[in-house]
Amino acid sequence: MARTAKRGASNRAEAGRVLLRVLATTDVHGYLRSHDYGQDQPGTDCGLTRIASLVQAARAEVANTLLFDNGDILQGTPLVDHWARRGLHPGEVHPVFEMMNALGYDAGTIGNHEFNFGLDYLCRAIEGAGFPLVCANAVRRAGATPLEDETLLPPWAILERALTDAEGQVHRLKIGVIGFVPPQILMWDRLQLEGRLSVRGIDEAARAHVPALRAAGADVVIALAHTGIEPHLPPGLPDRATEHAAVPLAAVPGIDALICGHSHLSFPGPDTAATEVVDPRRGLLHGKPAVMPGRWGSHLGMIDLALAPDGDGGWGVVDSRAALRPVLEAATGRPVPEAPALVARLAPAHEEVICELSQPVTRLAGPIQSFFSMIAPDAGLSLIAAAQTAHVRARLAGRPEAALPVLAAVAPGKCGGRGGPGFFTDIPAGPLSRRHVLEMSLFPNTATAVLVRGAQLADWLERAACVFATITPGQADQPLLDPAFPCYNFDVLAGLSYEIDLSRPARFAPHGRLAADSRRIRDLRHAGRPVDPTAAFVIATNSYRSAGAGGFPGAAEGAIDLGPPKSSRAVLFELLKRHSALQPVAEPVWRFAPIPGASALLETSPRAAGRLAEAGPTAARLEELGLNAAGFLQIRVHF
The missing domain is CATH 3.60.21.10 (Metallo-dependent phosphatases)
Incomplete structure (x- = not known):
């Protein structure tokens, strides 16, 4: 035996x-x-x-x-x-x-x-x-x-x-x-x-x-x-x-x-x-x-x-x-x-490699970190979204798709989880070198674009929202994240605004199948107006997502030919090099819907201690609880 x-x-x-x-x-x-x-x-x-x-x-x-x-x-x-x-x-x-x-x-x-x-x-x-x-x-x-x-x-x-x-x-x-x-x-x-x-x-x-x-x-x-x-x-x-x-x-x-x-x-x-x-x-x-x-x-x-x-x-x-x-x-x-x-x-x-990574790219007027990427809009993701959007707009110039709104699908790369409490992006204000850019763009994907309808946008975001556990009203300190879903599948669609209601069950199961007749995404808007389910949009994304990875509805359909391939990292480098200095700003894309009497726990980097203000307006609903046995800083999120 x-x-x-x-x-x-x-x-x-x-x-x-x-x-x-x-x-x-x-x-x-x-x-x-x-x-x-x-x-x-x-x-x-x-x-x-x-x-x-x-x-x-x-x-x-x-x-x-x-x-x-x-x-x-x-x-x-x-x-x-x-x-x-x-x-x-x-x-x-x-x-x-x-x-x-x-x-x-x-x-x-x-x-x-x-x-x-x-x-x-x-x-x-x-x-x-x-x-x-x-x-x-x-x-x-x-x-x-x-x-x-x-x-x-x-x-x-x-x-x-x-x-x-x-x-x-x-x-x-x-x-x-x-x-x-x-x-x-x-x-x-x-x-x-x-x-x-x-x-x-x-x-x-x-x-x-x-x-x-x-x-x-x-x-x-x-x-x-x-x-x-x-x-x-x-x-x-x-x-x-x-x-x-x-x-x-x-x-x-x-x-x-x-x-x-x-x-x-x-x-x-x-x-x-x-x-x-x-x-x-x-x-x-x-x-x-x-x-x-x-x-x-x-x-x-x-x-x-x-x-x-x-x-x-x-x-x-x-x-x-x-x-x-x-x-x-x-x-x-x-x-x-x-x-x-x-x-x-x-x-x-x-x-x-150390020599190559030390080459300067630009300067940051503020920090970029992924400590709060799962609970609040993220300045680093906003920069990546801007780069993807600019690249796709340039490639679509003179084509019929150029008249369509261009959104960007971006997701956190380093958010702890199985990577441990040290697996977070943390870039200070000051000189930005090549090593920092690779921190922001972890994977060697190619920049791509897909054509979708408004109804697919909603389901795309429903799939992304599956990363969260269901939160019960009136209960304290519930798990925030569903461990079956990695953080790199938490797509944020920059160019929209919407609310995520975690009191509702996840619409999709881990393997991508429809799990419940449920909707977590509320108040989905583009340019301040409700998204028309029949309206056409271009999503700037990457080869991993547009190949169907993650099971996002519409992501593997409607591929747009952007011409000669360019890596997502090269696209980000191009944006950064155009500026001698940048002020990172987290665009207010999404927010949690209120859930009366409920709170949840987030595991984040111990380096986030004393830095809750960097979560932006969400900081008012956060509490530091100290380190847990795994070495993560626990944050209580009030809904």
Whole structure:
């Protein structure tokens, strides 16, 4: 029976058994060093250089180890995004793979964010990997069955290793490794992938390729599954629509262990609800060991597999233990040290990025922060909206659409949540450099535009308002946010004014289906007049949203050709560079409707202490309550 892993669970394999320790990272997102490039200061709770110290310790405890990465490592910090912008020189190894090669990774897969910069860049970058990368469901040319597909990467690999048992005997085993990516990559990066890549559902690909992997001689099969753990999947959800597919994947015969990811949660642990087939305490999915090692290099995943001969000339798993090791030591709260050799190896790339990010752009006459983005209009979002609107207006000049009102859909990027209490934008008044601009515009999206009607505007905003929990009148200190909805789906439609009534149920469920005949958006106006449901509007947005991500009604329809693509970041840079100084102003787009006798709690940055006035008129309804156990500053919001 599988047991919970304990530190130091090293050479306990019984005679004739082999103990294989599987180590894993996921969703590192370019956090190679423990450094906050936005604030230009050292970090403490993440980074591959700290993970390296955990890997070294875990390897020292046992005779046999493998190290895997589970994808989403090439995008996410200014360091790796800088490499995507400048490209790789001939013969140059990407800093990510230089670090991974030095750390001795045995295999890996790709995540959805690996596709953000296009297939050409991805294929060039992975040339530097000194280990196999596998993915079974990303397909260049689909065949009649998954086994006939021409996949982007090899669907699986077999690692032949000489493993030592407890008595010192050496055995040659074949470890099969198979990879999977969310099918939604075709939606999220449609501009990059349309016509160049197709995708199969994770379950479909697994049920075809795992038997083939076993038939090729794999003694053990480990799934590198860049997908989340959803204990309660909606009934009837199609395979290709299943983003968080680890639970059904674990039910596929022939898989022995899973590395999960994508949702930035931790497993084993309390982040995941228990069900008959999900055991978050022992780290089991359908009885099979699984780990999800957080995000940004916050945890090292560890699965100990006890292997024994199966009587047919092969080997099987007879026992397992799953655990996570955090870079922040639980007992002391102190981080494990960074590995000096990896810090030194990364130094040239790190210094190159620091120099590039220090370049001045303009000056701010006031601060920009995201501390209150979920409860009040945001000055930073207003700047981004102005940039998007100006770009779209310029591209529409001389066309029939130029006569239509142009709105802008903008959403917060850094608002705590799974990113923790340090994951907020905080830009002081004064010189604004490139690193600050990247703080405001986190994702490498392309500026786009869509044509919608007034009725679609209302539903677009209803979808955005699903980020909030339902507030009961007369009750105090209710949760403000629904944790099933990330803050980057809280679209604000600049150019309108409206009210959000949280006493009403959310109109849409997390997966985008209509959940209730309910409306939270009230008093929706444009230019002071009620929005006509039949009136036409142009929405300036980005490629992520206009590809359908987030399930916003109308967002994936009515695409407007804006000509040569330009990144959302470049659009923001253009606006900022036109001004020698800027006064950030939060445009009064939205407000909460009054709810008698009700209050709710918001978790925000501890740096927001003493700065409630920066929430604008909303500040009069806010109270500071101090830090909670997770390190967030709690704010009471009165309705």
